[in-house]
Amino acid sequence: MSRRNGNGTRGGRVRDENVKEYDALIRYASAIVLIAAGVLLGLAVFGGAGPVGATVFTASYAVIGIGAFVLPLALIFVGLYAGFGRPTIDYLTTSGVALVLASVLAFAGLFPDAEFGGRAGSWAGGMLAGFFGFGGALVLLLATIAVGIAIVTDIEELVSLLSENVLSLWNRLRRRRGQYDEELTEEFDDIVGIPNTDDERESDESDVDTEQEEHEPTVTVFNHAAGSRVGAGIANFDAEYEAPPLSILGADRGKPGVGDIKANANIIKRTFQNFGIHLEMDEVSVGPTVTRYAVKPAEGVRLSKIVSLANNLELALAAHPVRIEAPIPGKSLVGIEVPNTTKAMVGLGGLLSAPEWSQSTKPLLAALGRDITGTPHYVNISKMPHALVAGATGSGKSVAIHALITSLLYRNGPNQLRFIMIDPKRVELTAYNGIPHLL
Structure with a gap:
């Protein structure tokens, strides 16, 4: 009985392997056919596919207009993606591209003099104009084009990237504006004659230095436990x-390699400041495999906002993975663990x-x-x-x-x-x- 079960299991595995090989063969063959069709249609665009290619291109242009120029690229892309990339197609992205193309053709169909929409575009544009009027159809098509672009380009990530760049540019402009105002104030003091002795400046600088020294993080390096080896x-x-x-x-x-601790601490602090989060470095603990930078965020800062910036810290520190421990157990601090360059x-x-x-x-x-x-x-x-x-x-x-x-x-x-x-x-x-x- 056990032998039958074993043979049945092996037979099932062989059938599964045969099905997988058959599916792979079909996928590769379909990919080759799609790529070849795309190349032939691309040659037909430039008149290099003979009378048959010219006829196919003329017919496709009459039906879908400028879509005839996009069709060869679409066939080649689908063939490469399905046959030699991932075995499954991203239907959401594909539907977004199709939505944009169909909306553009219908948009061209709203204008009778425009021929690049083809018969499909003229039919779709005329139908929408009949239901919603010219203005309503125009607004609807612009909205569908925007939706399609959002699906294809992942608009949330794009908006996040743009907001980060705008925020970083705004912070730079503020710093430059502050330096410019300070220079104007000094020039105004010199012109008016407001006394500002060197002794006062030196005392101010010494106060700043002592304040920076007070906020410099303490660095602790782990010790190998001393014990008997017998x-x-x-x-x-x-x-x-x-x-x-x-x-x-x-x-x-071995000893852990951590790189420049002070530079990493400044990078961490500056990265958070770019996103409007102010914090102070408290202590740095060097472990066998990771180094933990303990920071104290300003009052009112949400911990979830700090945790969400882990990927930005990985990019700024050129380290992966960066783990954020919010908070450190038993402390009112947030730990940022950065992998050591060399491990002990x-x-x-x-x-x-x-x-x-x-x-x-x-x-x-x-x-x-x-x-x-x-x-x-x-x-x-x-x-x-x-x-x-x-x-x-x-x-x-x-x-x-x-x-x-x-x-x-x-x-x-x-x-x-x-x-x-x-x-x-x-x-x-x-x-x-x-x-x-x-x-």
Whole structure:
């Protein structure tokens, strides 16, 4: 019975693969036909497709007017998009293009002397003019053209981009206007004779310098936990079991590369100012993989507005991904996490030699890594009897599993802990063959 089910499953998979290959063949063949038809119609526009091409172009121009010039490009685009791009067509964009073209033809049909609308345009324009009058049809067609353009160009993104550029230009003009007014004020003071001694200017500059020094963010870099690299300090709950020395495990190595912290802080502050958000840099924490810039927004600023500018920060900092933590737990600050250019390697040996590990009395404690301040982070598996380790390729699933297993092996002997390991691919867990903890 099981053999029949297995054969049936394999037969179904073969049929599915054959259907996929057949669909791909049909799609590629259709794409080639569409592209060839578009090229032939394009040649017919310039009289290079012979009498048949000339007849087809004349007929299409009589029916759809200037649409005959757009038709070759449309056929080539659809062929390339459907055959060699994504297998599905974006029907919303296609409908937007068709709406614009039909509206333009009908618009041309409103004017009897215009021939570029073709018979289709004359019929559509005359019908609309008969129902709504010339003025009503004109307004309706202009509205449909605008709707079609909005569908094709994603008008919301376009308006957002234009508003950002206009706001940035307005801020620049305001800064230049402020500098110009300051220069005029100084010239007026010199002409009228208002005293402004150098001592007062120097005192003002010193006040500004001290104010800037007070607002300079404090930078903290995470420290690799100092601990013993021998097995003497390991918490062991089996007196008869001697855990391997920690020297066989990898140690913390490398230093994180963060680039110019001050320049990044200025970029973050300037980016928010371009959108009308004023904030102050509070502290900078350099972690193994990311650097967190803690900022304090001005009173009344919505956190949702700050979070929505993550993509703008990625563009300004040339970094991806940028994560915004709003707010930082336990603080009235917003954290902006920027990936480090080079990452520091956190070794399991450093985590298992930390005092937090050796002083804990939990037998099912497992090491996970370090937080942004360098503090070791552990998890008690007894509180999570059902766990799922998931993630994209290269996200660290295998490293997490090995860290969990190794932590338990160092902490418990075979009398207290037994493993049942299932590895269908025989790739990830083969290193544990022969350990005394296996059933």
